[in-house]
Amino acid sequence: MAVTGALLVGFVVQHMFANLQIFLGRGVYNDYAHFMQSLGKLLWVARLGLILIVVLHIWAAVRVSRLNDEARTYRYHKPRNYQVTTPWARYMLFSGVVIFLFIVYHILHFTAGVADPAVFNHWEVMVDGHWMPTPDTFDITKLPAGTEIRHDAYEMFILGLKKPTVGLFYIVANGALAMHLAHACSSMFHTLGLSYGKYRPFVALIGPGIGALLLFGNVLMPLAMLTGMVEVDAVGAVAAASGHH
Numbered sequence: 373m374a375v376t377g378a379l380l381v382g383f384v385v386q387h388m389f390a391n392l393q394i395f396l397g398r399g400v401y402n403d404y405a406h407f408m409q410s411l412g413k414l415l416w417v418a419r420l421g422l423i424l425i426v427v428l429h430i431w432a433a434v435r436v437s438r439l440n441d442e443a444r445t446y447r448y449h450k451p452r453n454y455q456v457t458t459p460w461a462r463y464m465l466f467s468g469v470v471i472f473l474f475i476v477y478h479i480l481h482f483t484a485g486v487a488d489p490a491v492f493n494h495w496e497v498m499v500d501g502h503w504m505p506t507p508d509t510f511d512i513t514k515l516p517a518g519t520e521i522r523h524d525a526y527e528m529f530i531l532g533l534k535k536p537t538v539g540l541f542y543i544v545a546n547g548a549l550a551m552h553l554a555h556a557c558s559s560m561f562h563t564l565g566l567s568y569g570k571y572r573p574f575v576a577l578i579g580p581g582i583g584a585l586l587l588f589g590n591v592l593m594p595l596a597m598l599t600g601m602v603e604v605d606a607v608g609a610v611a612a613a614s615g616h617h
């Protein structure tokens with residue numbers, strides 16, 4: 373549980389910093405997305421690796437809670453009166469299920485592009501050595517042969533999260549993720565036997581610290597799109613359209 377959890381935390385933290393590049397503009401963000409796509413087979417290895425880690429993490433969760441139940445000689449007759457715990461710790465299953473549902477939706481949304489195809493189908497074309505955005509109605513099947521195109525992840529990102537229900541779902545799901553990690557990241561140190569003596573108070577703060585960092589970064593993005601703080605920067609769209617229509 374702790375080892376797969378640590379790998380997943382590593383992924384979400386780097387994913388957050390990578391996504392925050394959206395605030396640096398179209399060029400920076402799409403160059404990054406394009407670089408990821410250019411990894412080809414390596415990207416698939418990373419994707420399959422992540423899926424395997426998620427499956428192992430869920431398997432470990434089921435096993436740990438089963439062992440926990442079995443270790444109890446007498447069943448509880450009344451609902452438990454928790455005294456030494458945190459709200460985060462009590463809702464691990466609930467937050468975990470919300471995160472799982474979010475991941476499924478998120479992949480359909482931004483990787484497969486089937487949850488909202490109109491938002492996914494945006495492309496940039498190469499014009500005179502520069503990547504140029506194209507208008508919404510742009511038809512990539514009508515491009516002259518040999519024209520270089522790349523996915524416009526920047527527009528997909530902004531237009532996707534601008535929709536109130538979608539943006540709010542991202543905020544709720546990342547709230548659940550922050551809650552999950554507030555407990556998990558401290559718990560991981562207990563499991564690995566690294567929470568003792570003078571380290572204890574510090575370990576107790578790691579979880580809420582990482583949770584708060586992720587909450588801030590990951591909620592900032594949908595919030596920026598919902599409030600219109602970040603709008604699509606369409607510089608060059610007209611030039612690209614006139615060259616190719």
Ligand code: HEM
Pocket residue numbers: 384387391405408415419422471475478479482483525529542546549589590591593594
């Ligand atoms: C506000 C929070 C988040 C935002 C704005 C966001 C944004 C994105 C975007 C734009 C992509 C597609 C990148 C591209 O097409 O180049 C993506 C992919 C992905 N995200 Fe997130 N993400 C967020 C949170 C999360 C969380 C919490 C998880 C996991 C728990 C996650 C897991 C993934 C995965 C697995 C992919 C697929 C990577 C791939 O296609 O290879 N994301 N995300």
